[in-house]
Amino acid sequence: MLEFMEGSHAVAEIVKRCRPQVIAAYPITPQTHIVEDLAQMVANCEIDAEYITVESEFSALSACLGASAAGSRVYSATTSQGLALMFEVCFNAAGMRQPIVMTIANRSLGAPLSIWNDQQDSISLRDSGWLQFYAEDNQEAADLHMIAYKVCEDHDILLPAFVCFDGFILTHTYEPVALPSQEEVDAYLPAFSPYQRLDAADPLSLGMYATPEYYMEFRYEVDRAMQRAKQAFIKAGREFGERFGRDYSALVEGYRLEDADTALVAMGSICGTAKDAIDEMREHGRKVGLLNIRVFRPFPAQEIADALKDVSTVAVLDKNISLGNGGAVGIEVKTALYGSGISVYDYIIALGGRDVRKRDIVAVVDLAEKGEGDIFYGLRTEVL
Amino acid sequence: MRELRIHGRGGQGSVTAAELIAFAAFEGGVYAQAFPAFGVERRGAPVQAFVRFSDEKIRLRSQIYEPDYIIVQDPTLIGDVDVFKGMKAGGLAIVNTEKPDFDSRVPEGVKIYTIDATTIALEELGVPITNTTLMGAFAAATGEIKLESLEHALRNRFSGSMADKNVKAAERAYNLVGGAA
Numbered sequence: 001m002l003e004f005m006e007g008s009h010a011v012a013e014i015v016k017r018c019r020p021q022v023i024a025a026y027p028i029t030p031q032t033h034i035v036e037d038l039a040q041m042v043a044n045c046e047i048d049a050e051y052i053t054v055e056s057e058f059s060a061l062s063a064c065l066g067a068s069a070a071g072s073r074v075y076s077a078t079t080s081q082g083l084a085l086m087f088e089v090c091f092n093a094a095g096m097r098q099p100i101v102m103t104i105a106n107r108s109l110g111a112p113l114s115i116w117n118d119q120q121d122s123i124s125l126r127d128s129g130w131l132q133f134y135a136e137d138n139q140e141a142a143d144l145h146m147i148a149y150k151v152c153e154d155h156d157i158l159l160p161a162f163v164c165f166d167g168f169i170l171t172h173t174y175e176p177v178a179l180p181s182q183e184e185v186d187a188y189l190p191a192f193s194p195y196q197r198l199d200a201a202d203p204l205s206l207g208m209y210a211t212p213e214y215y216m217e218f219r220y221e222v223d224r225a226m227q228r229a230k231q232a233f234i235k236a237g238r239e240f241g242e243r244f245g246r247d248y249s250a251l252v253e254g255y256r257l258e259d260a261d262t263a264l265v266a267m268g269s270i271c272g273t274a275k276d277a278i279d280e281m282r283e284h285g286r287k288v289g290l291l292n293i294r295v296f297r298p299f300p301a302q303e304i305a306d307a308l309k310d311v312s313t314v315a316v317l318d319k320n321i322s323l324g325n326g327g328a329v330g331i332e333v334k335t336a337l338y339g340s341g342i343s344v345y346d347y348i349i350a351l352g353g354r355d356v357r358k359r360d361i362v363a364v365v366d367l368a369e370k371g372e373g374d375i376f377y378g379l380r381t382e383v384l
Numbered sequence: 385m386r387e388l389r390i391h392g393r394g395g396q397g398s399v400t401a402a403e404l405i406a407f408a409a410f411e412g413g414v415y416a417q418a419f420p421a422f423g424v425e426r427r428g429a430p431v432q433a434f435v436r437f438s439d440e441k442i443r444l445r446s447q448i449y450e451p452d453y454i455i456v457q458d459p460t461l462i463g464d465v466d467v468f469k470g471m472k473a474g475g476l477a478i479v480n481t482e483k484p485d486f487d488s489r490v491p492e493g494v495k496i497y498t499i500d501a502t503t504i505a506l507e508e509l510g511v512p513i514t515n516t517t518l519m520g521a522f523a524a525a526t527g528e529i530k531l532e533s534l535e536h537a538l539r540n541r542f543s544g545s546m547a548d549k550n551v552k553a554a555e556r557a558y559n560l561v562g563g564a565a
């Protein structure tokens with residue numbers, strides 16, 4: 001049943017139904033509504049969790065890491081500078097193989113200070129060993145949390161995950177969302193069964209010092225788990241579809257790609273605007289489609305190559321920049337399509353909350369079809 | 385798809401108005417989307433909030449530049465902000481003012497409904513917060529939301545006498561504008 005609610009509230013409600021046992025977070029715009037809702041749910045005894053109030057994001061994720069190691073299902077949420085402050089703990093959480101699920105309410109990074117949306121924050125942690133999922137709308141944002149716990153806690157995976165949804169554009173938008181009931185969530189997501197846990201009666205250590213004889217093998221094992229996570233996601237996404245009618249078995253999802261000459265590639269809420277723009281371009285006879293990258297880590301290079309094999313031109317919309325070398329998604333899509341003969345152009349777009357309209361999407365397609373790309377789109381040259 | 389842009393000042397409840405109008409539209413059986421013009425909230429500064437209505441799932445995420453409808457909560461905005469900017473021909477504007485002959489450049493083909501929502505809000509609520517009053521005017525002028533859906537939205541948001549007062553304010557505006565329309 002569809003209900004009308006704010007994106008942040010939809011996420012908080014579904015996190016509640018995932019039954020985390022420990023929540024630790026530090027409020028930061030635009031993540032705030034999620035953790036305010038969860039704090040209230042804990043205070044009202046609607047959820048049997050311990051909510052640890054902390055003085056920083058570093059402590060928030062450290063508390064989650066300890067609680068996860070002790071055998072609890074844990075949850076956190078952050079964005080932007082908050083995620084930057086977690087940088088060290090993020091790498092530790094992945095290396096210690098703790099299945100933490102954290103929502104990222106995507107926001108740009110300072111300086112200059114900006115509270116508005118782009119995807120620089122989570123993209124900048126792409127090498128940290130966290131799975132990264134991107135939601136197009138609030139329905140998907142809610143659903144991906146259930147899938148994230150299922151994938152992360154799989155004993156063949158044991159990695160943490162970011163569930164990313166665009167700050168303000170989704171977090172603060174009210175729209176219809178269907179939330180599975182507590183019973184339905186419980187049936188899909190059983191109680192957390194830790195692979196191992198800190199136990200005074202049977203001591204073990206995590207995150208110890210590794211000499212050069214061992215360190216590389218630890219990293220190799222994390223990478224192998226990342227690779228296995230593709231199949232785990234597909235399986236969890238398919239089971240989700242069978243139970244709830246919304247199939248997430250695709251790591252990448254095509255829209256009107258079947259006979260497309262030009263394909264846009266994007267992640268997150270911009271895909272919705274792109275779909276509307278594509279429908280209008282199709283009415284004018286232009287053969288344009290979209291590939292939505294839902295899972296950015298592990299990177300679905302083969303799936304992208306398969307989905308785009310019949311197009312001649314690709315335009316990647318990057319709401320981030322790897323300064324000095326273009327957008328991160330564009331760089332990786334170019335690698336995935338290396339040797340295919342397909343022209344791939346990258347567009348840095350919508351940084352720091354700049355609005356994207358349908359006509360901007362059309363303009364990007366025009367540029368790509370003229371062979372003009374690898375640029376910042378929509379710069380205000382008068383202020384440069 | 386139809387689009388509404390609400391102009392107000394920080395503290396006047398424009399964002400709440402967008403949420404409640406969209407909620408009422410959803411209750412009435414259509415897809416709806418409500419969101420603010422994201423920014424740093426400052427009391428008294430010009431703000432905007434947006435609503436989309438559609439028979440199909442709404443995917444578009446851009447702000448609203450060519451609205452079918454606008455609501456102007458504060459007539460003093462009209463000098464500072466081009467509230468009519470981009471309005472579609474045939475569009476409807478609901479403007480809170482006690483002086484219906486306000487000086488403005490109204491685009492051709494746009495129909496204006498004026499209502500003294502501040503007086504109604506002061507009489508019914510005791511505060512000059514006009515958002516719920518203007519929702520009633522919007523419902524009557526556009527037909528996008530039913531009065532009973534609006535009442536439900538208000539009672540879902542407010543409780544007790546606060547709900548009753550807001551419903552009364554919305555009803556008064558609904559009847560005033562309904563009579564004029």
